[in-house]
Structure formats: structure tokens, C-alpha cells
Amino acid sequence: GEDVEQSLFLSVREGDSSVINCTYTDSSSTYLYWYKQEPGAGLQLLTYIFSNMDMKQDQRLTVLLNKKDKHLSLRIADTQTGDSAIYFCAESTGNTPLVFGKGTRLSVIA
């Protein structure tokens, strides 16, 4: 079945850029998503990218998609303490529900 893999932890200093990586196995993925989960809260959609795109930028967020390598990344510029959270990568083929990774816990050190 489909699988989405992420590293579990990332620690960065405030003001630096964070890069969270994700790999997936389903080559028929149509959309790829990044969700953010703050402590004790539900998941919040941050951004998403359609599979025919290589890059999408939204303010401090940049999503890069390498479809050949099935690799997705989320770059957060000028990382702030409020960015500390768990970031989930997810993929969808459009015909089946989302498949989530286990999440990357981002810690921002002041």
C-alpha cells in the first residue's frame, strides 16, 4: 500500500530556515499536502501542491516537489518559536483518503 515517510525530529535556531523532508511511494499521487499540528490541537492545512508543479511559494513557506524521486520538502524561512509544532506530510490520489506520514516534530530554539 501507499507509504509516506518523514524524519521524526528537527531542531533549528530562531531566524534560521527549516527544511522538513518527506518521501512517498505512490507514483499516482495527485496532491501532496503539509499539515501543522500544535500541541493538543487538530491538524491545520498549511499548504499543498498539485503533482504537476515543482514548486509553490506562500509567504515564508516554500514547497518543493521532485516527482521523479517522490520527494517533497517544506522550507520555512525565518523560523519563529510559533512555528514549533508537528508537521505532517500527506498524499492523495484523489480516489482514496489521505495517507499521512508520522510527522516531524520541529523545535525552534530561541
Place this chain on the structure above:
Amino acid sequence: DAMVIQNPRYQVTQFGKPVTLSCSQTLNHNVMYWYQQKSSQAPKLLFHYYDKDFNNEADTPDNFQSRRPNTSFCFLDIRSPGLGDAAMYLCATSTPDGGVDEKLFFGSGTQLSVL
């Protein structure tokens, strides 16, 4: 504001005692989902409703059931909770456009403890 609301925020139940978790939405989305999330794990889809059509995941235990009496409300019933059912339960909605766009809108979750 349109949103997905889960009640209660925290729920404590006893081993084997039935419990119901609630979800309501003001987004008028036609799809509602229930996910189970354990610590350091990916959210695991239990089932979802597409309008009134119920879709159960193959590995969802029979102990978990769901009801959707109308567009706005969806309930998760755990008939006989075990210790392994302690988790965060997340409700989500979506309104797929041609079945392609799966943007999910999540509630804040209900943290279930089983004593």
C-alpha cells in the same frame, strides 16, 4: 466562523464502558472523517461518510462504529473501550471537487483516556 467542533475536549472512560465522541461542522461539507491518532503516530483513518454513504476502513475494529444523523453531525461510538483505544480522536471534513481535492479541515480532537 465556519469550523469543525469536537466535544468533549477530554474524555475519560472505564475499561469496557461504552463511550460516544461528537463532532459537528458548520462548513456544510459532504464528507466527514474519523481518525485515531496515538502518540508519535500518523493519524489513522477509521471510517468516513460521503454524504450518507458509510465507508469503513478494512482494519478498523468492530468495536468502533459511527453515526451521521445529518450533514452537520457525526458520532464515534466505542462499544467496549480497551486500554489500547486510548488516543486522540480527530474529526475532519472535506468537500471533494470531482474527487480530486482532499483538503481536510480538522477539529481540535478529543483525547480519550481509558482507565
